[in-house]
Amino acid sequence: MKTVPATEAKNRFGAILDDAQREPVVIQRQERDIAVVLSMADYERLRSGNARAFLELRRSVAAEAETAGLTDEVLRGLLRAGRS
Numbered sequence: 356m357k358t359v360p361a362t363e364a365k366n367r368f369g370a371i372l373d374d375a376q377r378e379p380v381v382i383q384r385q386e387r388d389i390a391v392v393l394s395m396a397d398y399e400r401l402r403s404g405n406a407r408a409f410l411e412l413r414r415s416v417a418a419e420a421e422t423a424g425l426t427d428e429v430l431r432g433l434l435r436a437g438r439s
Contacts, residue, residue, distance in 0.1 A: 356381055361389065 358381040364371050374380050379393040
């Protein structure tokens with residue numbers, strides 16, 4: 356992954372965008388990583404991966420809750436009790 360100082364990124368923004376099509380570019384300010392420029396394809400791949408991971412986690416939690424006996428009826432009762 357390429358790393359460039361913020362000043363260079365500002366002065367060479369078009370070239371940084373071109374570089375990001377090949378690999379993510381880390382932008383640093385005062386030797387600290389502050390941002391990453393990446394291609395739209397890489398961004399979309401990350402977004403879809405996060406959505407899949409969330410749905411998988413949701414299915415896992417739902418299965419665990421069902422195994423533990425947490426039905427819709429029990430959940431509604433817990434929610435009602437919490438409002439009291």
